Amino acid sequence: MHSFIPPERFFPYLSWTDIQAMPNKENVVIIQPVGAIEQHGPHLPLIVDAAIGVAVLGKAMEKLDSKIPAYALPTLYYGKSNEHWHFPGTITLSAHTLLTTLIEIGESIYRAGFRKLVLMNSHGGQPQVMEIAARDLHVKFDDFLVFPLFTWRVPHITWELLSPQEKQLGIHAGDAETSIMLAILPQQVKMEKAVAEYPPPQPEDSLLSVEGKLSFAWVTRDLSRSGVVGDPTTATKEKGDRILESVSDGWVQLIEEIYRFQQLRP
Numbered sequence: 246m247h248s249f250i251p252p253e254r255f256f257p258y259l260s261w262t263d264i265q266a267m268p269n270k271e272n273v274v275i276i277q278p279v280g281a282i283e284q285h286g287p288h289l290p291l292i293v294d295a296a297i298g299v300a301v302l303g304k305a306m307e308k309l310d311s312k313i314p315a316y317a318l319p320t321l322y323y324g325k326s327n328e329h330w331h332f333p334g335t336i337t338l339s340a341h342t343l344l345t346t347l348i349e350i351g352e353s354i355y356r357a358g359f360r361k362l363v364l365m366n367s368h369g370g371q372p373q374v375m376e377i378a379a380r381d382l383h384v385k386f387d388d389f390l391v392f393p394l395f396t397w398r399v400p401h402i403t404w405e406l407l408s409p410q411e412k413q414l415g416i417h418a419g420d421a422e423t424s425i426m427l428a429i430l431p432q433q434v435k436m437e438k439a440v441a442e443y444p445p446p447q448p449e450d451s452l453l454s455v456e457g458k459l460s461f462a463w464v465t466r467d468l469s470r471s472g473v474v475g476d477p478t479t480a481t482k483e484k485g486d487r488i489l490e491s492v493s494d495g496w497v498q499l500i501e502e503i504y505r506f507q508q509l510r511p
């Protein structure tokens with residue numbers, strides 16, 4: 246049931262008496278992985294975002310110093326994926342349902358005596374919901390530190406391994422995601438079906454971009470016929486292993502910092 250998470254770090258394997266007796270509970274780091282079940286082109290399964298999140302977290306937890314208490318909650322496989330819903334198989338929660346779910350999970354964690362919760366999100370379509378959930382939980386409980394974090398924002402080497410075009414426009418089911426899937430779930434990747442597709446180019450002098458600082462609302466169908474936005478054909482398992490190693494190193498550093506983190510109070 247624990248997937249890539251080391252069993253001793255899997256929260257649901259604890260008993261209520263383990264939790265009641267746990268020392269220094271206000272600094273224990275509880276991590277909620279949040280994924281998505283959504284189309285990732287013809288060559289990748291629907292589970293990509295959820296799988297990558299759990300794989301990164303599992304690898305980070307294997308490397309984490311055993312003296313640092315941190316536990317993974319069961320992955321929330323469903324996310325807000327309505328930008329992909331023209332492609333069958335995508336399952337989406339509304340922003341409201343996802344927000345309510347995260348807040349109710351957070352309330353349960355707080356009630357158990359924990360004071361540090363990480364929302365570890367792996368899907369690019371929902372960081373805004375993580376941020377609202379984290380802020381609302383912290384407003385509700387002053388001493389609850391909630392961290393709305395995106396899996397890919399820790400320091401890592403991935404950009405060094407990608408082409409300039411892929412770095413800029415490979416936002417979905419491209420080289421990075423496909424490489425990491427070849428490393429973690431190779432039987433679920435169909436490389437013979439991989440196609441490259443980039444969004445229609447913006448004028449050179451445009452201030453607007455798909456995922457830049459000044460953006461516009463889009464659904465995937467506006468950008469791609471195949472559901473791929475990027476180039477998966479150059480993906481390799483070796484690249485995936487290096488990406489996984491590097492992103493999980495970033496997460497080790499981040500979990501250690503969150504364990505020590507204390508909020509300044511006026």
Ligand SMILES: [Zn+2]
Nearest residue numbers: 293294418422
């Ligand atoms: Zn994805």
